[in-house]
Amino acid sequence: MRIESWRIYQALSLIAALTLSALPLPDSYAPWQPQWVVMTVIFWMSVRPEKTGFGMAWSAGLLSDLVVGSWIGIHVLSYCLIVFLCARFYRVLQLSSTLQKIFPVGLLLVLHMGYLHLFSIFLSNVDLGLLYWASLPASLLVWPVLHYLLSKISVGDPGGLTA
């Protein structure tokens, strides 16, 4: 079986996103770390909704859990939900431009972060404060750049493009 080249790009981009999210930042900047992995997952769901899905959610989720050091399965849960929503409403993602996509992306990010927040309250009773949400505007700011770079990558192959 031949592996299509975009699959390799997809794997590489997810690993790059994970690396970025594991980047050690000074304490005062740490809350502003964008949600790289979530945005990468959303991007691939918007470009290849018929070919990617829960496999990507599981591998990205398991790796995030291991790298971040949370209980295994926590990120998987969230990514599965995001992938499901993207697949269910893929037209919204597909028919909107990069900038318009900010709204669904923002919504999914709020969902993801809210879910993690809930988990932190239930499992460990940590008060994260308002600064926890700093990652949301930071993510939305880098989204156009990320989208541009990733579409450069995904355009390169003849497998038919939806963008």
Next chain:
Amino acid sequence: MLWRKLISSLILAVVLVSIDYRYAVVDRAAPLVNLVTQPIVAASSLPQQFFEWVYTHYRGVEELVEENQMLRQQLLENIFWTQSVEALEAENRRLRTLTQLDVPTHSQRVLVAEVTKINTDTFRQTITINRGTHDGTYVGQPVLDEHGVVGQISGTSLFQSTVLLVTDVSHALLVRNVRTDDRYLAHGNGQGLTLRFVPRHNDLDPGDILLTSGLDDTYPEQHLVGRVAQITAQPGRDFLEADVQAEAQLHRNREVLLVWHRNPAEETGDAD
């Protein structure tokens, strides 16, 4: 089809989380997990290493000489203080023999460990260090840095160990107020530490320094834990609550100290 996939995925994920939450599977399989995560973690520390390299290679000679001078001064100062500590210890031992109290036998050994990974998770505060059972580490071993108490080892493999920080919510230790000698239980709260259940008329002020009490079998006595930052009294509650700022550089330190302070016979016992 989509629904079925979602639901089976969610169920499987929830099962995974609960198994890991209950049995700490990932912590136990740390060597295997590190095999997977090490490349990613190493790649993410590259920028920092690069800047450090640039910094160390392009510093002027004068700056280095200055730093060297400063370090030498500090060393002299430290030698002075250690000498006085030794004298004090001898005096203390003599006084204790006079009053027929137990003479504490100090057999502390320390080893410097490098921090290889700082887990960025907000709800579990751990770091990974490059020392394992190969170097004689054990679960429950205290870890300090030059400023204060960092935490204790929560999982150890041959060449690596996980350190649970004092600020983690599942961590608590017995501390002593230097000024008043009162003892408190300091719980981690995710950002710092909290003293719960402080009696209302207790003599506790912001700025008070808290040391380890040495009564919890885990931490050696007399090491800096933190300073009281804020004391809050909630109407209707019988107790005060105090926030404590941890003194150790929990998220910034590159090197930590492992301490062996118990007899080997005791080390086999449980740590908590």
